[in-house]
Structure formats: C-alpha cells, structure tokens
Amino acid sequence: xxxxxxxxxxxxxxxxxxxxxxxxxxxxxxxxxxxxxxxxxxxxxxxxxxxxxxxxxxxxxxxxxxxxxxxxxxxxxxxxxxxxxxxxxxxxxxxxxxxxxxxxxxxxxxxxxxxxxxxxxxxxxxxxxxxxxxxxxxxxxxxxxxxxxxxxxxxxxxxxxxxxxxxxxxxxxxxxxxxxxxxxxxxxxxxxxxxxxxxxxxxxxxxxxxxxxxxxxxxxxxxxxxxxxxxxxxxxxxxxxxxxxxxxxxxxxxxxx
Numbered sequence: 435x436x437x438x439x440x441x442x443x444x445x446x447x448x449x450x451x452x453x454x455x456x457x458x459x460x461x462x463x464x465x466x467x468x469x470x471x472x473x474x475x476x477x478x479x480x481x482x483x484x485x486x487x488x489x490x491x492x493x494x495x496x497x498x499x500x501x502x503x504x505x506x507x508x509x510x511x512x513x514x515x516x517x518x519x520x521x522x523x524x525x526x527x528x529x530x531x532x533x534x535x536x537x538x539x540x541x542x543x544x545x546x547x548x549x550x551x552x553x554x555x556x557x558x559x560x561x562x563x564x565x566x567x568x569x570x571x572x573x574x575x576x577x578x579x580x581x582x583x584x585x586x587x588x589x590x591x592x593x594x595x596x597x598x599x600x601x602x603x604x605x606x607x608x609x610x611x612x613x614x615x616x617x618x619x620x621x622x623x624x625x626x627x628x629x630x631x632x633x634x635x636x637x638x639x640x641x642x643x644x645x646x647x648x649x650x651x652x653x654x655x656x657x658x659x660x661x662x663x664x665x666x667x668x669x670x671x672x673x674x675x676x677x678x679x680x681x682x683x684x685x686x687x688x689x690x691x
Contacts, residue, residue, distance in 0.1 A: 440673040444469030447520040448670065449512065451503055451560060452530035454481025456633035457579060457662055461527055464663030465670060466492045473516045475501035476530060495520075503530050503556035509563045522571055525670045526564045528557040528605075529579045533598040533635055537590065546597045553601035554608070561612060561623075569619045576612070577669045578625040580605045582685045585627060592643040602627075606681055613679030622678040624669045629685025631657035652687035 448465045452458040453474030462472050466489040474482035474496065482498035489496040497519060501508045516523055532552040534545040557578055568574030583593060584602025593599075609625040616623060630636055630647050640647070640656070648654055665684050668674050683689050 435672070437673075441667055441671045442469055443525075443667065443671055446470040446524040446670070447473065447516065447522055448525035448527065449473045449475065449516055449523060449560075449564065450527040450529055451501070451556075452476050453527075454478055454483075454485050454498075456635065457628060457631060458527070458529035459485050460659055460662050461529065461666040462489060463492075464667050465525070466494050466496070467663075468667050468671070469494065470525065470670070471495040471520060473497045473499070473512070473519075475499040475503075475512050477502055503528075503560055504551050506559055506563070509559050513563050513567065517567060523564055523567045524574060526560060526568075526574070526576045527579065527666065527670075528560050528577070530556060531579065531635065533595050535593075535595045535638065537594055538596040541596055549595075549597035549601050550604075553598070554604045557605055558608060561608070565612075565616060565621065568621050569616070572620050574619075574621040575670050575674070576621065576623040577666060578605050578609045578623070580609070580625040580627040580681060582627050582629050582683060582689050585681075585683075585689055589646070592646055593639055609681065610679045617678055622669075622674060624674070624677060624680045624682065626662065626665050626669070627681050627683045627685065627689075628662060629657060629683075629688050631661070647688070650688055650691045651685070652691065655686060657684065657686065 448470045450462045453462045454476045479500035486496035486498040499512045501512050581602040583599045613623040
C-alpha cells in the first residue's frame with residue numbers, strides 16, 4: 435500500500451466531540467481534508483454548525499449535534515444518528531473538556547466534580563457507546579485528547595488546576611486500559627497529549643504564563659492551527675494500524691525539560 439493510501443480517510447466517518455472550536459475544530463478540518471465525513475457535537479451547536487458548513491465546502495459530508503457528553507441519552511442520540519446517516523463509525527475523537535483554576539487547597543468540590551465528570555466520565559461514556567458499534571463492526575479508531583498536564587505535576591505559577599491535571603492523567607490510563615481490552619476487536623485506542631495551544635480554554639493561562647511556557651519549550655513557540663492535524667490523521671488512518679495504547683505528545687518538546 436502506498437504511503438498516500440495509508441493516510442487517506444476517504445469514506446471514513448468520524449465523530450469529534452467539542453468540534454466547534456479550538457483543537458476539535460482543527461482536528462475536524464484535518465480529517466475532512468483527508469477525505470473523512472465528520473460529525474461534530476458539543477453543548478454549543480451553533481459553533482459546530484459553522485465548522486460543519488466550512489467542512490462541506492471541502493467536498494465531504496458534515497453533521498452537527500447539540501450534545502452534553504455527560505448525558506448518556508445525548509450521546510446515544512448522536513451515535514444513533516451518525517450510524518443511521520453513514521452506516522458505520524470509524525473514528526471517535528474525545529476532545530470535549532473542562533477546566534477550573536484554583537489552588538489545590540481552595541479547589542471547590544463542585545468544580546473538581548465538574549471537571550472529572552466532563553473529562554473522565556464523559557470520555558468514558560463516549561468510548562463505551564461508540565465502542566459497542568465498533569465491536570459489532572469489528573474495527574475502529576478512538577483518539578482521546580489528553581494533555582501534557584496529565585503526564586505529571588505543573589508549576590502552579592503556570593497552571594494551577596489540580597482537577598484538570600488529575601483528569602487528564604485518568605484519560606491517559608483509560609486510554610491504555612481500553613486499548614488492552616478492545617484490541618481483540620480490532621479497535622485501536624490512543625491519546626494525543628497536546629502542549630499549550632492558544633484556545634479559549636488556555637486564554638487565562640497564557641495571559642500570565644506565556645513567557646515561562648515558552649522558556650521551557652525547546653521549539654520556543656506555542657502550538658499553531660496545523661500542529662495537531664498530522665498527529666490526529668495518523669492515529670485515525672491505516673498508517674497507525676499497529677499502534678494502540680500509545681500517548682502521542684505534541685508539545686514542542688516541553689515534556690523533556
């Protein structure tokens with residue numbers, strides 16, 4: 435098989451949570467450029483509608499849904515409608531996330547629970563619901579969006595969000611465990627751990643911590659609007675058929691410092 439065929443997503447169907455902005459939008463555009471049909475879902479459907487309209491101009495099909503990933507009924511509806519429209523679900527990207535900045539000793543339990551519920555429980559609900567389809571069809575690619583924050587501790591002067599760090603660490607372990615359990619069904623489950631990208635979620639962090647972040651990043655820059663495309667397409671395509679349970683770090687090298 436030629437290398438261009440290994441990375442080709444033509445005819446594949448991908449669900450991307452939180453696909454209406456930020457990293458989810460970037461991944462959605464990348465998949466569409468590689469030929470995949472894309473289903474976007476988030477609590478803000480209007481944002482997904484706008485991205486879907488841009489995607490269809492690339493010559494593929496796009497759907498958008500309002501979905502709270504912590505609500506099993508919402509998730510099931512998205513999965514049902516996707517399968518009804520396309521006949522398969524080949525790729526799932528769990529990108530939706532939440533964060534809450536506060537010193538650990540002051541972190542409100544309500545905030546901790548919210549972050550865990552979205553980042554961990556919501557990711558599991560999506561994996562489980564789509565996983566049932568993938569097990570039945572005998573193939574699938576799941577990509578969980580973790581974070582370099584989930585690899586260990588962070589300087590509180592840069593990122594003081596203990597719930598976010600803990601939740602992304604849980605996503606990393608969830609990825610590895612599901613890979614061990616579902617490999618027998620020809621389902622590849624990997625994660626991407628991005629570093630700092632300018633998004634709505636990172637706006638406040640970058641406002642106070644951009645200089646130390648850049649100083650501790652070997653490539654001396656933040657992630658840009660193209661830096662996740664290649665990693666996501668790789669993990670979604672046949673090029674990664676023998677890769678599972680892996681955490682692909684895309685952070686400009688900050689994890690080695």
